[in-house]
Amino acid sequence: MRLGYDRPLYVLPFDHRASFETGLFGFKPPLTREQAAMVAAMKRVVYDGFRRALDVGVPAEAAGILVDEEFGAGILRDARERGVVTCVPVERSGREEFAFEYGDRWKDHVAAVAPTFVKALVRYNPEGDKAMNRRQAARLRVLSDHCHGTGVRFMFELLVPATPAQSDRQHGDAGLYDRDERPALMAGAIKELQQAGVEPDIWKIEGLDRRADCEMLVATARRDGRDEVGCIVLGRGSDEAGILAWLRAAAPVPGFLGFAVGRTSFWAALVGLRDNTLTREEAVVQIADRYLEWVRTFTGARGESGHGCQ
Structure with missing residues (x-):
């Protein structure tokens, strides 16, 4: 049985692992205890930024964090105690094909952190590797069934990278692929996964430039009686202008509940802190x-006041 989710959802994701370990610090796994503590401390900075935003007006019932258990177990406990929506990734970081972090023990880890949502990041192109798509769908069906059997909500982060043939059709222009090919491919991926028994409560999807495409994606996610399923916009590391455009396109569309924007929210700040050009505060x-x-952009595009944000 699908649980669904129909409330506003403004997520600050910082579940990135390789980006912090290698991208921010240049560490090579396995990390030493001191290196792991440095990564965890940076994640605490992001969480403190999130909490500050709540203090100045973002409503706790709409706000959420997405952070990994490895470096954020304490953050997850604190957020849960405060009644904040918590999301935890279950995918192994940096893999082209979906696989469970912690292998066969993934269910025990989900039970231990007791999140509102489990999140699976999946690269799935319906015109791509068919065998890999079938393998992924089978694993994701297990995850979907487990979530709905235990009362944990399921957030599916769908990435649809271009195949070589698709890229060639657009002469290697990623912008043209995003505009002209990716929307229909995303809809195709959602349909295939639904047919395989994969039933997220939330589809976390790459931003779309056109409102019509946003409407089409919601209609696909909600087809055949899935009326309670929601969508949110992911950031994909885009620049500020790109994020704002995606939020403004999606916000007026019923079924888009919010966003999950990570690196664009925190990366420059953490680099500045690392390089001693910014203080922690x-x-x-x-x-x-x-x-x-x-939050202000999304709520403003919906014709709302910003939920009290100052």
Whole structure:
């Protein structure tokens, strides 16, 4: 049975693992205890930015965090105690094909952190590797059934990278692929996964430039009686202008509940802190301001006041 989700949902994701370990610090796994503590400390900075945004007006019932258990177990406990929506990834980081983090023990880890949502990031192109798609769908069916059998909500982060043939059709222009091919491919991926028994409560999808495409994706996600299923916009590391355009396109469409924008919210602030060009407090404020900007943009595009954001 699908649980569904129909409330506003403004997620600050910082479940990135390789991006923090290698991209931010240049560490090579396995990390030493000191290196792991440095990564965890940076994630705490992001969380403090999130909490600051709540203090100045983002409603706790609409706000959420997405962070990994490895470096954010304490953050997840604190957020859960505060009544904040918590999301935890279950995919192994940096893999082209979906596989469970913690292998056969993934269910025990989900039970231990007791999140509102489990999140699976999946690269799935319906015109891509058919055998890989079938393998992924089978694993994701297990995840979907487990979530709905235990009362944990399921968030599916769908990425549809271009195949070589699709890229060639657009002469290697990623922007043209995103505009002219990706929307229909996303709809095709959603249909195939639904037919395989994969039933997310939330589809976390790459931003779309056109409102008509947003409407089409919601209609696909909600087809055949799935009226309670929602969609949110992911950031994909885009620049500020790109994020704002995606939020404005999606926000007026019923069924789009919010967003999950990560690196664009915190990366510059963490680099500044790492390089000693920002203090910790300045980094926290910068992250809070970015998160607030997304909330104000989304609610403004829906014709709302911003839920009290100052």
